[in-house]
Each structure stands twice: as structure tokens, then as C-alpha cells.
Amino acid sequence: MTTRTRTNTPDEVTIREDGTKSTRVHLKRACNGCGQYLGDVADWDVDDRGELTDVRGECQHCKPLVEAEAAGARTWELLPRNIASVDNAIDRYGVFAKGYWQFVDGKNTVVGLRIGEGESRVVAFFGDWVIRHPDGTWAVHSAPKAVQP
Template identity: 65%
Template structure:
């Protein structure tokens, strides 16, 4: 079901702005449209709307197929690094020069030619066969 996206109204040559709460994807943060009754469960908690987002819908399908997914952030990098290491795969922070300073910008998984790099905001996917892939973060609008 497509969400409404309430536009401004123009009446008698005057623009009238109507305020509506907007819902953002709880996976990537992209705006989806107006909030409605399906956004809150019986306890008052926000529901998972990643299936409505063009960017995150493939992740929901991968999770249903048995994949494990993480959205890489500065805060959860050590947790993901440890979990990948427990799988027997080499992982460590990925460093790059940013504004003249060496900074961690993501996570490197694997070694040699087959390694992958996930940057902050990207989704890391561990497939049931144990291989890892990256689902890139959406480009800022």
C-alpha cells in the first residue's frame, strides 16, 4: 500500500501548509510518507516499515531467507568485528585519510583480493553459506 504524502494546498492564491507527521524507514532513514494507523502496534511501539522502502526491501527478503544483517555504525563496529572474528573470518576497522587525518571509515572483512569493505551506514550481510556481502547505504538526497 502506497503512503500518502500530503502536499501544501493553495486556496484563493494563498498557500496553506498542513502539518502531518512523516514516517521514515527504520533501516535507512529515507522518508516514506505520512504516518498512519499501521505504524504503531497494540503496545504503542513503531512497527518495522523496511519492507515499504525501496532501498531496504531487499534486506528484508534476505533476512527472510536466513541471512544475518547489520547496519554498520561507529557504535556497533566492535560488536560486528567480534562476531565476524568468531566466524573465523579476519575483520578490522578500515582506515582512510579524511580531512588530512587518518580515521576509521568502516570495516574490512576478509583478507587479500576477496576482502570486502563496508563503510558506516552500509549494511553487512552474512549469508547462510557463511560468505559476506555489502548492501551500500543510499546516496543522500
């Protein structure tokens, strides 16, 4: 795999003679896994079909997920809109999973998913990644604090 260097150009503020300001903004690329900014958009960010490429491997937070997937792990990002489908996928492996509840603003609210039973169980919160390793074990890769829903 070719190592690419992504620049990170700061925005440029220009003050004109009359005192007005203008800002030249450089378009940034965010990780398609966690949303953290990686730097300037580059030519390789778009494939031959005009679609954005997967840049999770450039992100220090998401790189372990990419490596786990390359080693045969199955991953899901747990979100409020997909909790049922992730739960169903886990059920198909014969593993117990159910919503994980906590009090939020005085109400008992589903905030994630509990996977497994006993001491081997894991809890994934919304925004976290659920990982099923090839050996059948489960793990959670927590979302960075800045991008949790």
C-alpha cells in the same frame, strides 16, 4: 502479506487575507533502516503495544535486506558506535575483520570495516549494512547517499 498503500500528502500552505502564511504539515514516516521518507504515517505504523513497526519492507532501498533476512541472512548496520560489536560478531564466525582507514581532513581515520581476506574481502563504510549469507559469504548493502553519516 497484505500490500498497503501509503499516501504522501504534501504540506499545505494557506495565505490569509492579511498576507500571513500558515503551513499544515502532514506527519511523515521514515524507513527505520535507512531513514528515507516513505509517505504519511498510517494506522499500521504502531503495533498493539504502541511501538513503531518495521517498515523496511516498504522501502525500495531496504527491501533487499528484509528479503535477505527472511532467507536466513544475518545483517548489521555498521555505525561508529557499534563497529567493535560488529567486528566481534564477525570474529565469532572465524572471519578476519579490521577497521578500514582513509585520509579524512588530513587525518588517517577509521571510516568502516574490512571483512575477509584476499579477493573475497568486502569493505563496509559507516552507514552500510553488512550481510552474512547462509552459505557463509559476505556482502555489503551500501547506504543511500542522502543518509550516510
